Amino acid sequence: MRAHAWLLCLPLAGLLALFGGDYHLRFAAEILITGTAVMSLDILVGQGRLVSLGHAALFGGAAYVSALLAIHAGAGLMPVLLAGIATGMLLALVMGLVATRSVDLFFLILTLVVGQMVYELAFHWRTVTGGADGLRGIPALALHLGGASWPMSGARSLFLLAAGLALLAYLLARSFLAAPIGRALVASREQPVRLAALGYEVRRLRLLAMVFAGGIAGAAGALYPFVNLYVGPNLVHWSMSATMIVMLVLGGVGTLHGAFVGTGLYLLVQTYLSSFTDRWQLLIGLLFVLIVIFLPDGIVRPGWRRRQA
């Protein structure tokens, strides 16, 4: 992201935080949190060409764990965040161990299989996850530091928290991609065989990238229940993973910040459509098709040209 983009984003966030109403702040927080998860998917799809159809399971799985901790143990911000990151990384590790043996189509299907396993658990393990009803009655978030505790349940503090998370995750992802491991990941996209000949373990590289992305998605998932106030099995379903890919493509694959643009636009359109028509699924499907036909490179162009392979 260039300097002028920062100059646009930061005052915008500041203005929103100062003058935004509760509804808009919550909506913006949802965009930032979902956008963070979509951005973590961009590390896999954009840099490693690892198209995962199970990313929502990492995000949603962390959301379930975080919601359960808050409901049953009254956990505060820090434990919830740590548990979410751990859940995301652990699920990503399992998914990666299963899926990184393969590439392309088989990778897609294997991530889908592991993701759907999470969905089956969320849907059928009623005593814990609430089954199809999901989890409601999520308590307000609070930050406990030492003996003091600050409530963070208001829309404004949730928005600031989400913005902080998004910023941190973005910087982290950027430094990951600038580091040798990130460069190697890009190389594994372009020339996996040559990279292996140079002595890199491509599979281990992909596994590490998945665990890293899973950690970010998990952190975002940990905050999601407090903004949305509901966690249901649809959050871990593969159609959510597909939606995340659409958000990513809409914003622009391989740019990181495009993920936020795409998520914002998608959620805006979805909210608008579902408020005035019952056939919004038809229109959402149409939106998918139109995006991939007319905007295959997304709104934010990446620095490098995408090859049509």
Place this chain on the structure above:
Amino acid sequence: MGFYLIQTLNAVAFSVLLMLCGLGLSLVLSLMNFVNLTHGASYLFGSYVAVVWLGSGAPWWLAVPAAFLAAALAGLLLDRFPFARFYGRNHLAQVLLTYGLSVMFADLMRLGFGAEIRSPALPDLLRGVVFVLGMPFPIYRLVLILAGGVLALVLWYLFDRTIWGAVVRASVADRRMVETLGLDTSRVFAVVMAIAAGLGGLSGALGVGMLSAYPGLDEEILLHALFVVVLGGLGTFRGTVAGAFILGFAMTFARVWLPEFAGFLTLLAIALLLVLRPDGLVAPRLRQV
């Protein structure tokens, strides 16, 4: 004993259904390297066509051909636009396009055929039960097993033993070389797409007597068909058949023993099998350069 025999027959009937559906998907996936997520919609469309056909009083034995033709026509139209321009694109674009289309079709079918569960008005001939070791088993499922077996043989013969099948396989192996021989490969692919979609509709018409038709079934079938194809390995007829039977038996018996976590156990079995055989059960030998 009788109970397990009945469950085995159930598993075979379900496997045959999965096989027919998987064969359609496998054709497009392995021959054209195209991820077609609208295959579940083809299945459900075929189911609805059969329900409407049987409800209208037209000759019942034409319901399956009618579903095949209707779905094949839809496949042909889709091939002209927008699939044809996506055959050469990467899987990401294909997944997005066909997923979006399947969401649209699902909503359109909910609009056209209603949201409730629709069961076909089967002719009396197919409605009864036969007794196997003193346990009742629907005649319909026996017919399904037979019809599916015959169809699979016909398909195998068509693609493995006729000159037409050789053209299709050659177009996949080396499209440009086939074109230099004067054959229009885009026409070949259009026909394959129509047959594949038709097979989806046909399996829907055959399966509707067993599974009925309802919104959301398209997605279930799509996932199962995908798993069958991947489990079996791309580009092999035997693999798809083997994948269908493994998945059919795993799902049926997981449902018998642990109904609550049947879905989870089935997925676990698929994941384990794919970890052991990453390219599917019957993998064509490929060299990565």
